[in-house]
Amino acid sequence: MKITVVRRVVQVGMLALFCLPPLLAGWGLAGLFAGGDGEVATPAEGVFFGSLSSSSAAGVTLLDPLAALETMAASRSLLTAAALAGALLVAVVYGLVRGRAFCGWVCPVNLIGEGVDAMRRRVGIAVPERTVDRRAKIAVAAAVVATSALVGFPVFEAASPIGAVNKGLAFGGFAGAGTLAAIIIAELLVSRRVWCRALCPLGGVFQVLGRAGQVNVAIDHDACIHCDKCSEACPADPAILVPALAGEDDMVRAGDCMACGACVDACPASALRFRLGRSGRCHPHEYDRNCPFSPRGAAR
Incomplete structure (x- = not known):
C-alpha cells in the first residue's frame, strides 16, 4: 500500500479524533448544539478532549x-x-x-495545502517552486515568541x-x-x-527538533536512476534531497523532512526507503564499515 494513502487516512483520522468528544457528549460540530432541552455531558469529561x-x-x-x-x-x-x-512529552516524541512528522501526518493545514497544490497543477497554474528560504520559519517562530512577550x-x-x-470543526x-484563506x-x-x-512558526519549531529524528529516508545509490521524480513529489522542499541524490550522503538528513513518504512512493526504482536510526555522514563508494551502502557496509 502506498505510504501516501496511509498518511491520508491518518490525517483525516486525526481531524475526526478531535471531533469525537463533543459528538459523544451529545453536542454538535462547529460549536452547534445538537441535543434537546435535557442535561448533557461536558465534552471535557471524557477520556480525550482538546485541540x-x-x-x-x-x-x-x-x-x-x-x-x-x-x-x-x-x-x-x-x-x-x-x-x-x-509540552516536553510532545517535543520528545516528535x-x-x-x-x-507532525506537519506531514497530523497538521490539517498541510492536508489542505497538498489538496490546493494538486488542484493548481490540474488547472495548469504555474508558480515558483520557492520564493522564501525554508529556514525562515525558524526566525518566524522566534519572532512569534518575542512578540508574545511584548504584547x-x-x-x-x-x-x-x-x-x-x-x-x-470541533468547537x-x-x-x-x-x-488560512491567505495561505x-x-x-x-x-x-x-x-x-x-x-x-x-510551528513548522520552524519542529524543524529544529527534526534534526534528531530517528525515522529517516535512506537512499540506495546503486538503484537510483536520477529521474528526479522524488524531487517533484517532495512537499517539504526538494533542496533537502540534494545531498542524498548527489551521492554526498546515504540519507535525507535535513530537519525539514516530514517523513511523509511522498518521495518513497514516487521513486520508480525503489531506491528510497524508510530506515530507523541516523548513520554518520558517508559517501556510498567509500570503503567504510559504518556506511550501509559502501562495499564493506553492505557486506555486514
Missing part, C-alpha cells in the same frame, strides 16, 4: 511546544508542572520520530490556521480563518507550499 494546541488524554496534559513557549513568554512565568511535562498574549494562537480548521472557534491564495498564485515550507 492540537492543547489537549488532555487520560488525564495527561499535552501541549504543543510553540504554544508553551508563547504562553510562558506572554505571562513571563513558567507553566504548571503538568503543562511543562506535556523529536525522536521526526519533528516535522502579553500568544499571538500565533490568535491567528493560527491550524486552529481555524481543528478548533473550528466553532474560527480564529485564524483569515490566515490558500498564496498556494494558488504566489509560490508552491510557501506557508508550510517557509513561514509556519
Whole structure:
C-alpha cells in the first residue's frame, strides 16, 4: 500500500479524533448544539478532549511546544508542572520520530495545502517552486515568541490556521480563518507550499527538533536512476534531497523532512526507503564499515 494513502487516512483520522468528544457528549460540530432541552455531558469529561494546541488524554496534559513557549513568554512565568511535562512529552516524541512528522501526518493545514497544490497543477497554474528560504520559519517562530512577550498574549494562537480548521470543526472557534484563506491564495498564485515550507512558526519549531529524528529516508545509490521524480513529489522542499541524490550522503538528513513518504512512493526504482536510526555522514563508494551502502557496509 502506498505510504501516501496511509498518511491520508491518518490525517483525516486525526481531524475526526478531535471531533469525537463533543459528538459523544451529545453536542454538535462547529460549536452547534445538537441535543434537546435535557442535561448533557461536558465534552471535557471524557477520556480525550482538546485541540492540537492543547489537549488532555487520560488525564495527561499535552501541549504543543510553540504554544508553551508563547504562553510562558506572554505571562513571563513558567507553566504548571503538568503543562511543562506535556509540552516536553510532545517535543520528545516528535523529536525522536521526526519533528516535522507532525506537519506531514497530523497538521490539517498541510492536508489542505497538498489538496490546493494538486488542484493548481490540474488547472495548469504555474508558480515558483520557492520564493522564501525554508529556514525562515525558524526566525518566524522566534519572532512569534518575542512578540508574545511584548504584547502579553500568544499571538500565533490568535491567528493560527491550524486552529481555524481543528478548533473550528470541533468547537466553532474560527480564529485564524483569515490566515488560512491567505495561505490558500498564496498556494494558488504566489509560490508552491510557501506557508508550510517557509513561514509556519510551528513548522520552524519542529524543524529544529527534526534534526534528531530517528525515522529517516535512506537512499540506495546503486538503484537510483536520477529521474528526479522524488524531487517533484517532495512537499517539504526538494533542496533537502540534494545531498542524498548527489551521492554526498546515504540519507535525507535535513530537519525539514516530514517523513511523509511522498518521495518513497514516487521513486520508480525503489531506491528510497524508510530506515530507523541516523548513520554518520558517508559517501556510498567509500570503503567504510559504518556506511550501509559502501562495499564493506553492505557486506555486514
